[in-house]
Amino acid sequence: MGDALLCVRGLKVGFPTVDGVVKASNAVDLTIQAGETLALLGETGSGKTVLGMAILRLLQPNTRIEGEILYRGRDLLSLPQEEMQKIRGREIAVVLQNSGTSLNPVLRVGDQIAEAITLHRGLKGAEAEAAAVELLERVRIADPARMAREYPHRFSGGMRERALIALALACSPSFLIADEPTRGLDAVTKHEILALFSEINRGRSVLFITHDIEAAATLATRVAVMYAGEIVEIGPVDAVLSSPAHPYTRGLLESLPARGMRPIPGSAPSLIAPPSGCRFFPRCPCSVGRCETEHPGLVPVGPGHCARCMLYD
Amino acid sequence: MAFGISVTIMFVILHLMPGDYITLYLEGIYVIAPPEVVLAYNQAYGLDRPLIDQYFSYFLGVLQGDWGYSLSYSRPVLDVISEKLVWTLVILLPATILSIIAGIAIGAYSGWRRGSKADVTLLNGMIFLRAIPSYWLALMILLVFAFYLDLFPLGGYVSLSALDTGIDLLDVMNHAALPIFTLFFFSVTGTYYLMRNSMLMTAGEDYIVTARAKGLDDMTILRQHALKNAMLPMVTRVALQCAGMLTGSIFVETIFSWPGIGMLTFEALQVRDLPLLQGILLMDTLIVIVANIGADMIYPFVDPRVEVGSDARA
Numbered sequence: 188m189g190d191a192l193l194c195v196r197g198l199k200v201g202f203p204t205v206d207g208v209v210k211a212s213n214a215v216d217l218t219i220q221a222g223e224t225l226a227l228l229g230e231t232g233s234g235k236t237v238l239g240m241a242i243l244r245l246l247q248p249n250t251r252i253e254g255e256i257l258y259r260g261r262d263l264l265s266l267p268q269e270e271m272q273k274i275r276g277r278e279i280a281v282v283l284q285n286s287g288t289s290l291n292p293v294l295r296v297g298d299q300i301a302e303a304i305t306l307h308r309g310l311k312g313a314e315a316e317a318a319a320v321e322l323l324e325r326v327r328i329a330d331p332a333r334m335a336r337e338y339p340h341r342f343s344g345g346m347r348e349r350a351l352i353a354l355a356l357a358c359s360p361s362f363l364i365a366d367e368p369t370r371g372l373d374a375v376t377k378h379e380i381l382a383l384f385s386e387i388n389r390g391r392s393v394l395f396i397t398h399d400i401e402a403a404a405t406l407a408t409r410v411a412v413m414y415a416g417e418i419v420e421i422g423p424v425d426a427v428l429s430s431p432a433h434p435y436t437r438g439l440l441e442s443l444p445a446r447g448m449r450p451i452p453g454s455a456p457s458l459i460a461p462p463s464g465c466r467f468f469p470r471c472p473c474s475v476g477r478c479e480t481e482h483p484g485l486v487p488v489g490p491g492h493c494a495r496c497m498l499y500d
Numbered sequence: 501m502a503f504g505i506s507v508t509i510m511f512v513i514l515h516l517m518p519g520d521y522i523t524l525y526l527e528g529i530y531v532i533a534p535p536e537v538v539l540a541y542n543q544a545y546g547l548d549r550p551l552i553d554q555y556f557s558y559f560l561g562v563l564q565g566d567w568g569y570s571l572s573y574s575r576p577v578l579d580v581i582s583e584k585l586v587w588t589l590v591i592l593l594p595a596t597i598l599s600i601i602a603g604i605a606i607g608a609y610s611g612w613r614r615g616s617k618a619d620v621t622l623l624n625g626m627i628f629l630r631a632i633p634s635y636w637l638a639l640m641i642l643l644v645f646a647f648y649l650d651l652f653p654l655g656g657y658v659s660l661s662a663l664d665t666g667i668d669l670l671d672v673m674n675h676a677a678l679p680i681f682t683l684f685f686f687s688v689t690g691t692y693y694l695m696r697n698s699m700l701m702t703a704g705e706d707y708i709v710t711a712r713a714k715g716l717d718d719m720t721i722l723r724q725h726a727l728k729n730a731m732l733p734m735v736t737r738v739a740l741q742c743a744g745m746l747t748g749s750i751f752v753e754t755i756f757s758w759p760g761i762g763m764l765t766f767e768a769l770q771v772r773d774l775p776l777l778q779g780i781l782l783m784d785t786l787i788v789i790v791a792n793i794g795a796d797m798i799y800p801f802v803d804p805r806v807e808v809g810s811d812a813r814a
């Protein structure tokens with residue numbers, strides 16, 4: 188294992204709403220090594236996007252954030268705004284989760300990419316444009332010179348995803364956050380995008396957010412599983428996917444079509460008033476008495492492999 | 501098409517009115533109109549012919565630029581209107597342009613900085629301004645700036661000295677300042693609200709997050725990414741505003757004795773000069789229609805999602 192590039196410590200994120208504070212991250216600890224791809228798995232609403240956005244400080248201004256996010260030893264949460272702007276797009280880039288709406292509809296795709304190039308790499312005009320075309324070519328958009336001059340509505344779903352990836356790669360970031368880049372794509376396109384990622388992930392740290400376990404298995408070196416705002420299991424990809432320790436991870440794997448498609452009964456708990464003990468308790472098939480009242484911590488279950496469950500305490 | 505329908509509706513309304521307009525008009529002149537005068541008027545205005553005849557000749561006339569004959573001015577309606585229209589445009593154009601620019605600029609800033617001190621102050625100020633009845637505001641402006649402070653003339657469009665020296669641009673602008681100012685206030689709040697709302701929606705869009713994630717600063721995102729998107733709905737708004745301003749100009753022109761279409765409308769109403777009134781309404785309709793066509797033609801150029809010649813708006 189190399190050095191830690193990003194280190195999240197005790198991250199708590201709360202969204203104030205009329206019904207109460209939505210606690211979308213609850214004391215999340217996460218370390219990403221230089222050059223590794225960490226897949227973040229979990230159902231919709233488990234807090235994956237919030238975690239990714241919190242790293243780049245892209246959450247809405249009234250959000251309550253506690254904890255530390257250390258990037259190369261500097262705490263991003265306490266950086267001044269101008270310093271943060273130098274990191275966004277240049278050091279840490281993101282492929283947002285809704286590719287359909289994440290490109291500006293009234294600007295040419297090439298110009299949107301060139302804008303980042305001009306901002307961080309200082310290339311101007313035709314040079315920046317040429318670099319944008321090169322990037323579109325790199326993400327395998329056919330006829331990149333022509334497509335660079337088109338507006339986003341001319342792009343198909345897969346092409347928008349590629350354009351967003353090109354934009355994220357514009358300044359060769361050391362750390363890439365990709366938020367469900369294969370969601371909503373047909374099988375062929377999905378595989379093309381995954382192939383593209385296995386190429387761009389080389390030599391780069393990546394937080395690959397997905398609810399697609401197969402995608403995680405192909406790309407990741409390590410896997411973290413999120414449930415109701417907490418990381419419930421984390422470890423090397425083979426260990427987590429072949430011998431899952433947490434009952435929730437097991438449930439996720441069993442809900443796969445290949446493994447019998449048995450969905451986990453019940454639904455995710457409210458994040459405004461989550462269960463006081465184990466957050467998975469109401470749905471857990473293996474619960475023991477104290478699961479209801481005691482909140483389990485992450486405990487080691489194997490080499491580099493931890494789970495948040497009473498069964499291993 | 502729309503214009504043709506307006507012409508027809510106007511014709512029908514005119515003829516649904518109790519009594520004919522000649523009788524009504526003559527009542528203002530004579531106690532009891534002599535029958536030979538009534539007959540002469542009716543013949544002059546073609547009212548002795550069958551209705552359907554009148555309708556077609558009126559319709560064709562309108563299309564050919566013959567909008568009828570004003571009773572009170574004894575001149576062709578179109579002549580009277582176009583002469584007054586110029587004066588209305590003198591105050592309407594600057595007021596519209598200024599209020600659109602100002603409304604868009606402060607509305608955009610206010611919406612972008614939602615909840616900030618600047619936003620709250622601007623919003624409350626606009627709500628206050630909106631709550632003031634417009635004729636009262638106009639009178640107050642007149643009272644304060646023209647009567648008490650004596651900075652501008654009380655009314656009219658030129659000074660008496662124009663009789664000797666001819667019309668002087670500076671003198672006209674001096675007279676136009678207060679009506680423009682009043683009309684500006686009359687319409688800036690609406691533009692502001694719409695722009696602020698539009699900006700609030702835009703600020704929550706995913707592509708704004710993309711722009712932030714690039715590392716752009718707040719004001720660059722506002723200028724490069726938010727403004728153009730938030731302004732798209734304003735294109736149509738501007739067309740509607742033209743219609744609203746014409747209505748607004750009636751009271752502004754009346755209060756400031758400005759010799760434009762608004763004042764003309766007021767006069768025509770007072771003396772029941774129906775052909776003239778009808779012409780004014782037609783002109784209003786025409787302006788609104790032209791403004792809308794203009795907006796539809798401009799739209800494809802500002803929104804790349806709409807192809808030139810297509811009708812679908814995103």
Ligand SMILES: Nc1ncnc2c1ncn2[C@@H]1O[C@H](COP(=O)(O)OP(=O)(O)O)[C@@H](O)[C@H]1O
Nearest residue numbers: 202209211230231232233234235236237238458
């Ligand atoms: N701006 C917000 N205000 C209130 N709640 C939010 C906001 N953003 C996200 N949430 C809530 O936080 C939780 C986690 O959301 P998210 O991170 O988007 O989930 P995921 O990406 O895993 O599908 C969800 O319950 C969601 O409703």
Ligand code: SF4
Nearest residue numbers: 465468471478496497
């Ligand atoms: S702590 Fe208890 S309830 Fe929670 S996952 Fe483990 S066994 Fe299930």
Ligand SMILES: [Mg+2]
Nearest residue numbers: 235236284367
């Ligand atoms: Mg998400």
